[in-house]
Amino acid sequence: MSTEIKAFVFDAYGTLFDVHSVKEKCEEFYPGKGEKISQVWRTKQIEYSNLRQLMGNYETFLTITKDALKYAIKASEEEWGEEKEKALIEAYLQLTHYPEVERVLVQLKDKTLAVFSNGSHDMLDPLIQQSGLSPLFDAIISVDEVKQYKPTPASYDHALKTLNVKREEVLFMSSNGWDISGAKNFGFRTAWINRNELPIEELNLAPDTIYSDLNGILKWK
Amino acid sequence: MSTEIKAFVFDAYGTLFDVHSVKEKCEEFYPGKGEKISQVWRTKQIEYSNLRQLMGNYETFLTITKDALKYAIKASEEEWGEEKEKALIEAYLQLTHYPEVERVLVQLKDKTLAVFSNGSHDMLDPLIQQSGLSPLFDAIISVDEVKQYKPTPASYDHALKTLNVKREEVLFMSSNGWDISGAKNFGFRTAWINRNELPIEELNLAPDTIYSDLNGILKWK
Numbered sequence: 001m002s003t004e005i006k007a008f009v010f011d012a013y014g015t016l017f018d019v020h021s022v023k024e025k026c027e028e029f030y031p032g033k034g035e036k037i038s039q040v041w042r043t044k045q046i047e048y049s050n051l052r053q054l055m056g057n058y059e060t061f062l063t064i065t066k067d068a069l070k071y072a073i074k075a076s077e078e079e080w081g082e083e084k085e086k087a088l089i090e091a092y093l094q095l096t097h098y099p100e101v102e103r104v105l106v107q108l109k110d111k112t113l114a115v116f117s118n119g120s121h122d123m124l125d126p127l128i129q130q131s132g133l134s135p136l137f138d139a140i141i142s143v144d145e146v147k148q149y150k151p152t153p154a155s156y157d158h159a160l161k162t163l164n165v166k167r168e169e170v171l172f173m174s175s176n177g178w179d180i181s182g183a184k185n186f187g188f189r190t191a192w193i194n195r196n197e198l199p200i201e202e203l204n205l206a207p208d209t210i211y212s213d214l215n216g217i218l219k220w221k
Numbered sequence: 222m223s224t225e226i227k228a229f230v231f232d233a234y235g236t237l238f239d240v241h242s243v244k245e246k247c248e249e250f251y252p253g254k255g256e257k258i259s260q261v262w263r264t265k266q267i268e269y270s271n272l273r274q275l276m277g278n279y280e281t282f283l284t285i286t287k288d289a290l291k292y293a294i295k296a297s298e299e300e301w302g303e304e305k306e307k308a309l310i311e312a313y314l315q316l317t318h319y320p321e322v323e324r325v326l327v328q329l330k331d332k333t334l335a336v337f338s339n340g341s342h343d344m345l346d347p348l349i350q351q352s353g354l355s356p357l358f359d360a361i362i363s364v365d366e367v368k369q370y371k372p373t374p375a376s377y378d379h380a381l382k383t384l385n386v387k388r389e390e391v392l393f394m395s396s397n398g399w400d401i402s403g404a405k406n407f408g409f410r411t412a413w414i415n416r417n418e419l420p421i422e423e424l425n426l427a428p429d430t431i432y433s434d435l436n437g438i439l440k441w442k
Contacts, residue, residue, distance in 0.1 A: 048424065050271045051399050054373050057424075067423035074420035121333045152275050178272050185276045199295035202288035203269065203278075 003168045005189070005220050007158060008108055009141075011150075011174035012124060014042075015214075017095040025091040033076045039076050044068035049118055053149040060120040060144055061187035065092060068217070079085050093126045097133065098195075104214045105136040108221060112138050115160040116172070122145040127193070139163065146177055151182020159190075171220050177201040184208070191217050224389045226410070226441050229329055230362075230380060232371075233338035235263075235343060236414055236435075238316040238352070246312040250305050254297045261296050265289035267399070270339055281341040281365055286313060286433040291389035314347045318354065319416075325435045326357040329442060333359050337380040337393070341365040360384065372403020381409075392441050398422040405429070412438050 013019050020038050029033025036162035040090040045068035052058055059067075069088055073080045105113060113136060117124050121142050128134050141159050148154040152193075160167055172183040177200070184190045184205040192200075193214060200206055211217065234240050241259050248255025266282075266289035268401050278289075284409055290309055293347055294301045309352040326334060334357060338345050344361050349355050381388060393404040396414040398421070405411045405426040413421075413428035414435060432438065 044423075047271075047399070048422075050268075051372060051402065051424065052277060054271060054274055054370075055403055056374060057406060057426075071420055071423045136274060149275075151272060153277060178268070181272065182276055198291055201269075202265075202292045203272065205278075 003166075005111070005171045006165045006169040006221075007112040007114060007171070008217065009114045009116045009165045009170055009172045009188070010017065011172075011176060012115050012119055012127070012188070013095075014175040014195070016101050016115065016133070017097050017127065019095060021096040022088065022091045023042050025088055029088070030073070030078045032077060033078060037069075037078075040072035041065075041069050042112065046176075049149045053152060058147045058149075058206045060122070061118050061142075062089075062120050062123045065089065091121060094130055095127060097131050100214050102133060102136070104158045104218060105133065109136065109217055111221070112165070114139040114141055114145075114159070114162060114163060116141045116156075118143050118155075120148050134169050140198055150179055151185065153182075153186050156183055156186035156188060160186075171217065173217060174213065180207045181205040191220070224272075226332065226389075226392045227386045227390040228333040228335060228384045228392070229438065229441075230335045230384070230393045230409070232393075232397060232400050233336050233340055233348070234316075235396040235416070237322050237336065237354070238318050240316060242317040243309065243312045245311055250309070251294070251297065251299045254299060258290075258293045258299075261293035262286075262290050262390055265292045267397075270370045271411050274373060281312060281343070282339050282363075283310075283316045283341050283344045286310065286344065298384040314344060314349060315351055315369050317365065318352050319434065321435050323357070325439060326354065328439055330357065332442070333384060333386070335362055335380070335384060337362045337364075337377075339364050339370050339376075345434045348370055362398055372406065374403075376411060377404055377407035381407075392438065394435065394438060401428045402426040412441070 010016055023034045023038040026037040044181045045065050048064045048068055070080050102168050141162050143149050143155045148160040167187045170188045172188040173182050173191045173193055180192045181192045181201050181203045190207040192210045194210050231237055240263050242253045244259040247258040266286055269285045288392040291301050362383050364370050364376045367379040388408040391409045393409040394412045395401050396416045399415045401411045402422050402424045413431045415431050
């Protein structure tokens with residue numbers, strides 16, 4: 001920890017917000033399949049952002065999230081419908097945040113605090129707004145501003161330029177192993193919020209530090 | 222089918238060869254966990270090739286396959302070991318091919334037949350050699366020759382240039398939805414070998430045709 005951390009930068013989905021808090025809503029529409037739909041939805045959402053980036057075929061994360069939901073519903077042998085999609089996407093704008101988030105952010109209020117997400121502003125902004133966390137953040141940064149999904153180096157570079165700090169002054173938090181690998185690859189310092197007790201990704205890009213929730217990052221204050 | 226198909230190009234893993242034929246070997250070393258290890262191994266293998274491409278951090282598919290195996294073993298709370306890795310990678314060089322493969326290839330022998338895979342030659346060549354299918358192929362093409370994983374357009378372009386045909390004269394076969402999407406995105410004609418009755422990927426790149434195994438492609442002869 002030789003250089004002082006000036007900016008604490010947080011991934012949104014899975015890190016601040018519980019993406020599986022839509023499970024109940026999925027269950028309501030598709031009884032007995034809420035869990036599966038929620039899981040496949042998330043898996044495909046990440047896969048589609050990777051694939052579109054690789055194919056050079058960018059669409060916003062909102063579009064991708066709708067597409068992933070449609071796939072998840074079909075993979076569960078259920079019927080997609082416009083009304084159900086509308087309601088489930090609405091639920092995605094109201095994901096709950098993890099219990100420790102607000103308390104941790106408040107204790108870091110002297111630092112630059114930012115969200116940096118694959119989410120486009122049309123889904124990210126309402127989500128953070130309804131959570132009541134908005135006043136705690138100095139910046140909400142979306143990859144959509146440069147149309148480069150994480151984990152491309154260009155995406156993290158966009159966050160860095162927006163924040164106007166040095167690379168090594170950033171501590172980046174994500175619960176997603178692939179996102180932590182991408183941030184480390186770019187040169188951020190990284191704290192993997194390993195909420196599900198998973199192994200470290202085998203990409204030769206181990207995180208600088210690992211915590212089970214966001215409380216751990218207060219050591220970097 | 223306005224233009225005649227001159228080259229029939231096959232993905233290897235999952236399309237010609239059953240990647241889960243290593244399940245028994247996994248089960249032998251890790252009783253009760255063979256199925257899970259085999260599944261996670263394949264999932265992570267694909268994920269790592271995507272992530273390394275996105276991060277600009279290329280390693281060969283053999284390295285990635287070893288890394289993915291290591292992750293799968295750890296995720297199953299089992300012990301990785303050098304001897305076990307050696308034996309399981311050896312098994313990966315001896316995957317069984319699907320029952321219809323040889324008969325279909327023989328019937329297409331007047332056409333250009335090629336394998337085009339993310340696999341590096343150090344794993345692809347021994348695999349095809351031991352299968353006895355080698356004499357049926359005109360070319361074994363690996364993305365490693367250009368260090369561009371599928372589904373990047375540059376990877377399919379490499380296959381096209383190697384084959385020296387026109388884009389629309391290629392019929393590309395894969396059982397992997399993401400690979401079929403990438404090939405379609407590039408401009409190949411595509412036959413999705415949907416061995417597991419999955420929904421079409423929601424990427425606005427539907428395959429030209431879908432068959433449950435390779436027999437269907439004989440219609441394109």
